[in-house]
Amino acid sequence: MKRLLFLLFCLVLSLALYAEGVQEAQSSPEVIATTSWTASFAEVAGLEDIRILAPYELQHPPEYEMTPGDIRDIAGADMIIYAGYEVMMERLKEAASADARLVQITTVNTWPVISESVRIIAKAAGTEETAEANLTAIKEFFDDWRAELAPYSRTPVIVHQFLAGLAKNLGLSVAGTYGPAPLEAKQLKELSESGAMVIIDNWHTDVGAPLLEIMPEAKIATLINFPGKDGTRTLMDVLEYSRRELSAAFK
Numbered sequence: 001m002k003r004l005l006f007l008l009f010c011l012v013l014s015l016a017l018y019a020e021g022v023q024e025a026q027s028s029p030e031v032i033a034t035t036s037w038t039a040s041f042a043e044v045a046g047l048e049d050i051r052i053l054a055p056y057e058l059q060h061p062p063e064y065e066m067t068p069g070d071i072r073d074i075a076g077a078d079m080i081i082y083a084g085y086e087v088m089m090e091r092l093k094e095a096a097s098a099d100a101r102l103v104q105i106t107t108v109n110t111w112p113v114i115s116e117s118v119r120i121i122a123k124a125a126g127t128e129e130t131a132e133a134n135l136t137a138i139k140e141f142f143d144d145w146r147a148e149l150a151p152y153s154r155t156p157v158i159v160h161q162f163l164a165g166l167a168k169n170l171g172l173s174v175a176g177t178y179g180p181a182p183l184e185a186k187q188l189k190e191l192s193e194s195g196a197m198v199i200i201d202n203w204h205t206d207v208g209a210p211l212l213e214i215m216p217e218a219k220i221a222t223l224i225n226f227p228g229k230d231g232t233r234t235l236m237d238v239l240e241y242s243r244r245e246l247s248a249a250f251k
Contacts, residue, residue: 031125032077034086035061036227037107040235041114042081044138045121046130051077053088056228060204062086071095081121083107109225109238110169111142138236145243146170152250156195158211160202163223166242167200180205188214198249203229221249 031047033039035054042050051073054064066074066088074080074095081103082089096102103124105117115135122131149170156175159167164177175194178187179202192214199220201208212220223242227233232241 030073030077031079031081032074034080034082034088034092035064036233037061037225038081038083038105040227040233040238041105041107041117042121044114044131044134044235045118045125046127046134047121047125050081054086056233058226058228059206061226061228064088066091066095074100079103079124081105107225108165109235109242110165111139112169113165114138114235138239141236141239142169145239148243149246149250155198155250157198157200158191158194158196158208158218159200160205160208162202162205162225163200166223170246178211179207182207183210191215200246200249219249221245 030051031042031049032051032053033042034052036052036056039050039052053066053070053074054061058064062083062085064087071091074092075097077096077100079101080092080096082092083106084104086092093102101124103121105120106113107117108114115138118131118135119128122128146169149172153171154173156173157167158176158178159172159174160179161177162180164174167174175196176191178191183191188210191211196215197218199208199211199215199218201220201222203222203224204226206222208220208222212218221242223245224232224238227235227238230241232238
């Protein structure tokens with residue numbers, strides 16, 4: 001009899017623990033980010049276990065087309081973080097449940113935009129304290145990076161349009177911009193006459209190569225926005241990668 005009662009007690013305890021585990025699993029929000037870039041902002045905001053739709057390996061993630069598996073996951077997501085320029089946006093919004101929280105952010109790797117977008121995500125997720133701690137580290141990184149480039153602040157640079165904000169935020173003198181469309185003959189002529197000796201190109205579109213043909217003495221720094229290239233996975237990885245590229249170009 002005692003053995004039977006003991007077995008019953010174990011069974012009841014096991015069921016209770018199982019139910020508690022299921023409840024915890026169900027209460028954990030399913031977070032989806034459209035690309036590695038939006039995911040990197042979400043991670044700074046303090047979110048974990050983020051499902052990223054566009055694979056890291058893609059050179060231009062916004063062009064990613066959703067799969068049936070993506071659509072299934074989106075339908076069960078509690079929060080979806082996106083930028084708005086993704087090709088998938090119309091289908092994503094159709095697939096999202098009515099209860100899902102869609103959080104749109106701006107993705108530019110400058111301190112003002114990063115801090116604003118991260119705080120938008122953190123407010124939606126209730127992770128403000130973690131976000132602020134992470135933002136403090138990023139702010140210190142930007143301050144140090146800006147100080148490192150201060151001696152080159154008057155050196156004219158030519159910058160891909162998608163990186164112009166970063167160049168200006170770092171205190172660089174932008175003499176001209178180009179992209180994302182391929183360079184035309186008139187643009188090439190104008191940019192070659194700018195006096196710039198450093199070209200800041202965007203690996204994701206990579207349209208600055210013709211500039212080197214007419215400006216062979218110039219140095220090029222090819223930066224990234226989306227984590228993925230060369231094993232980059234976080235926003236800080238991307239910033240450190242870009243910092244190394246710029247440092248090499250100015251030497």
